[in-house]
Amino acid sequence: MFHAASLPRGAPSHAYPWLMSKETVGGSTECVTRFAPSPTGHLHIGGARSALFCWAYAKRMGGRFMLRIEDTDAARSSDESARGIMEDLAWLGIEWDDGPSLSLRDGRVVGAHARDVGGYFQARRVPLYNRFIEQLVKAGRAYPAFESNEEIEAQRKLAVAAKQTYRYPRPAEIEFAVFNAALESRWKRACAGESHVIRFAAPREEVVVPDQVLGDVKIAAGELDDFVIRKADGFPTYHFAVVIDDQTMGVTHVMRAQEHLANTPRHVALQRALRDEKTGAPFRTPGYAHMPLIFNMDGSKMSKRDKAKFARKAAKDAIAKDAPARERIIAGTGLPEKSISDFLAGDTDAVEIAEKVGRFMGLTLPEVEVHDFRANGYIPAAIINFLALLGWNPGMKTADGKDLEKFDMKFIAEHFSIERIGRTNAKFDRAKLLSFNADAIGAMSDAEFAGLWRVWCEEFEPPFAKVVPGDGWETLGRAVKARAKTFRDAVKASAFLMLDDNTYPFDPAAVAKNLTAADGAGLAMVRAVRERLAGLDPFDAGLIHSILEQLAQHSGGMGAVAQPIRVALTGSAVSPPLGETLAVLGKARTLTRLDRCLRLLSV
RNA sequence: GGCCCCGUCGUCUAGCCUGGUUCAGGACACCACCCUUUCACGGUGGGUACAUGGGUUCGAAUCCCAUCGGGGUCACCA
DSSP states (O other): OOOGGGSOTTOOOTTOGGGOOSOSTTSSSOOEEEEOOOSSSSOBHHHHHHHHHHHHHHHHTTOEEEEOBOOOOTTTOOHHHHHHHHHHHHHHTOOOSBSSOEEOTTSOEETTTOOOSSOSBGGGGHHHHHHHHHHHHHTTSEEEEOOOHHHHHHHHHHHHHTTOOOOOOOOTTOOTTOOOHHHHHHHHHHHTTOOOEEEEOOOSSOEEEEETTTEEEEEOTTOOOOOEEEOTTSOBOHHHHHHHHHHHTTOOEEEEEGGGGGGHHHHHHHHHHOBOTTTOOBOOOOEEEEEOOEEOTTSOBOOTHHHHHHHHHHHHHHHHHOTTHHHHHHHHHTOOHHHHHHHHHTSOOOHHHHHHHHHHHTOOOOOOBHHHHHHTTOOHHHHHHHHHTSSBOOOOBOTTSOBOOOOOHHHHHHHOOGGGBOOSOEEOOHHHHHHHHHHHHHTSOHHHHHHHHHHHHHHHOHHHHHHSOTTOHHHHHHHHGGGOSSHHHHHHHTGGGGSOTTTOOOOHHHHIIIIIHHHHHHHHHHHHHHHHHHTOSSOOHHHHHHHHHHHHHHTTSHHHHHHHHHHHHHSSSOOSOHHHHHHHHOHHHHHHHHHHHHHHHOO
């Protein structure tokens, strides 16, 4: 027997001639990949990686990347979700050639030149699915089944109780691949409107999934049961819609997470049973590539519930340390007492509650959706680079012999290959992402950083954006850029700006060390600096800096000058460089603060 | 539990296909030192890994087998 595992990875399987796809490099058919999310929420970071890999492969092969919305779950799908997913993809820079169109802020339209394939929302393609359902029934490869969901569920429970795998038993009257009288009668009942589902008559032979990452994956005969391909509500199931669409939309390569691997035999079996409406030829089996899964550092799945877990733990810790904290949280979030107690008890993982608690407590909740990363100040380029490395590696070295791991989408589009996708599940290391983001920020010019940071602040930190003087962004940005791994960090580093000039508190330790020690030497320095600053015009970072330097020459170093000023100005011993800090604060606010400090602390 | 996938530093990984050049290289994180007006940035250095056990071979992280471990999946959700 042919041993697939001995094949080089990525090689086509010669054991199954129908798989010999013509859709290879240089062939007449161009490569088409697709990302097919179901619009039931935001774009998950793992989904973003799937989309990126699909995009990358299509670009590398000079083909097309398609976005298809799998909204066959009428109850859970929503248009808002679909739009949100598209916006997240566009924000990351993953743009689709084919798919619904989306207008960007800059006026461009993604998907403007999409091929006409009859719609990219599955819910609008139902008549197409139904034609193929009928084809399958007439061929004796699918049949209506009339059991209710409850009946099936009861039987499944029985099987589970007996520690057996439940498989729907094919009715004795159904003959494989024959449209017999019994089937015809069932079909008539179904067409007459009797409630039913359509089940696929699965083959009773081994099914092979040709996977370009894992090699051929064989599923023994009898593992597949007669699964449902059309639900009672008339919508196709995922398995059916995906096969019909991939065929009719010309998809040549299916790349998705490994959690789908176990479903793939169903798809392959379906493909072998279905015929093209025009040519009568069997459906193509696309090239499959299942990529490794992404987990949290502790091995759990990355899920929205992580936010609730994180916020709950922080809240519980705070309450354990200080019982009244509970009341403060209730008051501070404006949430009903019941919501908070349910939340703390773990009865609900509602994201809205988690986010309110998180905001009130000043927590940064773990990001799991693309939008979370965006809201927390991450840069698309850093996310893309990091994601690309999760399960793929270019296997190249830099000029100085290190592993190449910093690259952009252009590089990915030029070098991506399925052969270099790994097979091992990966853990999502936020620390490394953060480091990538810091590097991306560090690589920006001051002007570039200031511009992007400002736009971000205006959307996600409006109160802060308001206190930054219009002409102060670049000066401030220059001062905090190196201190920020994210845009939000840069806001934190600029916290001094948000302080109320007349009420901000002083850190006693910092005061003792830098102001009142040595008979108030620090205070004397504050006084001296205040005198010089009072007459300064313009109040410019460079000029301020040189004044401080002059002072430093006569008083034993910069430390003796800078630290007292820092404490006087911000209440703490930590701040960005003083020139920029004072300049952005402005002369009036600076003098107000220095005067207040002198007034409060002088003896 | 059945079926399937996977197993190199704490994490992402290079190396594995084409066994020796590897007492295993890089990055992030961590620690130490240097730089320094604080905090950062930056620089230098350091520790930590081939899951285990059997083979094959002169020689195995690399090939084979077993065990153990991790994960996925078993829906009228995708």
